[in-house]
Amino acid sequence: MKILVAVKQVAALDEDFEFTPDGRDVDPDFLIRDLNEWDDFALEEAVKIKEASSTPVEVVALSVGPDGADEILRKCLAKGADRAVRVWDDAVAGSDPIAIARIIAAAVRREAPGLVFAGVQSSDQSYASTGIATAAFLDWPHAAVVSQLTYAPGAATAVFRRELEGGLLHEVEIPCPAVFTIQLGINTPRYASLRSIKQAAAKPIELMSPAELGLDSAQIGEAGSASRVRRMYVPEKGRAQLIEGNAAAQAARLAAIIREFKGEGA
Amino acid sequence: MSGVLIVAEQRRGELRAHSLELITAAQELRRAGETVSVAVLAQAPAAFVPALSLSGVDEIIGIQVAAEEFDPDAFEGAVAALIAARKPDVVLIPHSVDSFGYAAALAAKQGYGFASDVFDARRIDGALVATRGGYGQKVSVEVDFPGRSTVLLALRGNAFKPPEQPAAPTVTAFEAPPTASRWKARQFIELAAGDDVDMTGAEFILTVGRGIGEEANVAKFRELADAVGATLGCSRPIADAGWLPKSRQVGQSGKTASACKLYVAMGVSGAIQHLAGMKHVGTIVAVNTDANASIFSVAKYGIVGDIFEIADELRRLF
Numbered sequence: 001m002k003i004l005v006a007v008k009q010v011a012a013l014d015e016d017f018e019f020t021p022d023g024r025d026v027d028p029d030f031l032i033r034d035l036n037e038w039d040d041f042a043l044e045e046a047v048k049i050k051e052a053s054s055t056p057v058e059v060v061a062l063s064v065g066p067d068g069a070d071e072i073l074r075k076c077l078a079k080g081a082d083r084a085v086r087v088w089d090d091a092v093a094g095s096d097p098i099a100i101a102r103i104i105a106a107a108v109r110r111e112a113p114g115l116v117f118a119g120v121q122s123s124d125q126s127y128a129s130t131g132i133a134t135a136a137f138l139d140w141p142h143a144a145v146v147s148q149l150t151y152a153p154g155a156a157t158a159v160f161r162r163e164l165e166g167g168l169l170h171e172v173e174i175p176c177p178a179v180f181t182i183q184l185g186i187n188t189p190r191y192a193s194l195r196s197i198k199q200a201a202a203k204p205i206e207l208m209s210p211a212e213l214g215l216d217s218a219q220i221g222e223a224g225s226a227s228r229v230r231r232m233y234v235p236e237k238g239r240a241q242l243i244e245g246n247a248a249a250q251a252a253r254l255a256a257i258i259r260e261f262k263g264e265g266a
Numbered sequence: 267m268s269g270v271l272i273v274a275e276q277r278r279g280e281l282r283a284h285s286l287e288l289i290t291a292a293q294e295l296r297r298a299g300e301t302v303s304v305a306v307l308a309q310a311p312a313a314f315v316p317a318l319s320l321s322g323v324d325e326i327i328g329i330q331v332a333a334e335e336f337d338p339d340a341f342e343g344a345v346a347a348l349i350a351a352r353k354p355d356v357v358l359i360p361h362s363v364d365s366f367g368y369a370a371a372l373a374a375k376q377g378y379g380f381a382s383d384v385f386d387a388r389r390i391d392g393a394l395v396a397t398r399g400g401y402g403q404k405v406s407v408e409v410d411f412p413g414r415s416t417v418l419l420a421l422r423g424n425a426f427k428p429p430e431q432p433a434a435p436t437v438t439a440f441e442a443p444p445t446a447s448r449w450k451a452r453q454f455i456e457l458a459a460g461d462d463v464d465m466t467g468a469e470f471i472l473t474v475g476r477g478i479g480e481e482a483n484v485a486k487f488r489e490l491a492d493a494v495g496a497t498l499g500c501s502r503p504i505a506d507a508g509w510l511p512k513s514r515q516v517g518q519s520g521k522t523a524s525a526c527k528l529y530v531a532m533g534v535s536g537a538i539q540h541l542a543g544m545k546h547v548g549t550i551v552a553v554n555t556d557a558n559a560s561i562f563s564v565a566k567y568g569i570v571g572d573i574f575e576i577a578d579e580l581r582r583l584f
Contacts, residue, residue: 129370185506240568251579
């Protein structure tokens with residue numbers, strides 16, 4: 001049995017940054033990259049199922065991204081993934097979550113796993129769409145924001161709890177194969193040991209192009225996307241009035257705000 | 267291709283308030299002479315007509331479905347059929363846990379234009395333009411949908427005010443083709459309270475976030491909260507780590523600080539999910555080492571500094 005975990009290399013902004021000349025993205029030189037936080041939980045969930053299983057389970061980490069994404073795939077290998085696959089071609093640039101999902105679905109067809117996990121959303125663009133759109137292209141049952149999962153490898157069904165607003169949980173049974181988007185807090189992601197990091201560095205990362213997966217250029221990139229970025233800009237700054245001074249002065253002002261609230265006077 | 271369609275959400279017999287905000291967003295997108303229709307899927311859709319009879323709604327479309335609660339297959343099937351029949355050019359839905367479960371699938375399968383977590387939508391020179399956040403909400407991103415005759419937008423909560431004026435929209439029924447559902451719903455589970463704290467009713471809350479670093483530091487802030495007379499709350503990572511019970515988590519999947527008047531956030535970066543539970547509070551004071559933290563965009567007062575130093579100094583004053 002195989003579990004495929006779709007992972008994304010997300011980007012956070014450096015303290016100072018510049019936009020690209022066309023104003024549609026941030027200059028990549030000003031981005032700090034890492035494994036998406038949600039995907040860390042998705043990977044851990046797959047590895048946990050593998051470790052608890054009496055029958056063999058293979059965990060495959062898959063990412064659609066340029067060379068740099070190898071870094072997060074190595075992280076996944078170090079944390080317990082058995083194999084890592086990266087899909088890329090320069091024509092993928094400009095893809096929105098729908099186009100990315102089409103690529104992931106094509107890779108899933110080739111890998112034929114019994115389950116697909118993705119993070120609920122990415123910390124950078126937060127569409128919360130890729131995993132569920134992947135399920136649509138596969139025509140697989142799916143569930144979003146899964147905070148608890150009960151599944152025995154090879155079983156015909158899984159039982160999950162999805163986390164609703166306000167802390168309410170909804171428990172549902174679903175046939176497999178299925179796609180789940182995994183919520184933060186479902187488990188405690190492990191840290192990779194130094195030894196496993198070293199071992200991961202020696203493992204191969206399988207590289208594939210969308211064309212090898214049977215996709216043409218109209219299905220990926222901007223042409224294959226459901227939206228197109230028109231402009232990116234820094235929104236007007238928030239209205240917080242900064243309390244200046246040293247820690248003692250700042251705390252004194254905060255104390256005054258608290259006393260004022262309590263009606264004790266400043 | 268004309269008009270705006272809203273797909274409302276209901277849960278356990280109650281219309282979700284987020285749905286009503288979409289009515290306001292629809293007014294900006296409706297062209298002269300076009301209508302705004304609100305569809306509601308339920309076993310007995312008529313029950314939701316009173317709650318949806320608001321100014322700005324021209325028509326309420328009841329869609330009777332077999333599933334009592336949200337089911338992605340039922341939603342996807344019924345909404346696709348309704349869109350095919352009515353041909354709206356814009357479809358608005360809440361950006362919510364339920365829509366996470368079907369919106370992207372619907373858009374992917376039907377080839378609609380699509381964007382989620384949208385907080386502004388308007389027509390610019392005739393083209394539909396949606397605005398959302400990027401790079402952890404540090405930038406705003408305008409997206410458009412060239413060549414798409416139908417665009418599905420999932421709108422962020424609290425981005426639009428719901429209408430208050432009552433009205434008497436036309437009520438119609440739409441018969442959706444039956445869909446084979448793959449979900450077998452079992453039950454709802456209320457998260458067991460970790461302790462008996464009443465975050466919703468608390469007027470003065472002091473929350474801690476990732477900035478506290480490690481579990482051993484929780485005690486320090488608990489003591490500080492007691493000393494200043496605040497209820498201790500936390501952001502998601504602290505509850506997920508088990509450092510404080512889930513009942514103290516403020517945010518979308520935790521508690522809403524409904525009665526709060528003074529909110530002091532220490533070491534909380536201000537993820538959008540946390541802001542959803544507290545950004546309405548009248549006086550928010552944020553303490554964070556990162557001057558660019560999102561929490562400062564909703565705070566009234568900001569202290570850029572070390573939360574431990576501020577905590578020590580503050581403790582001395584109470």
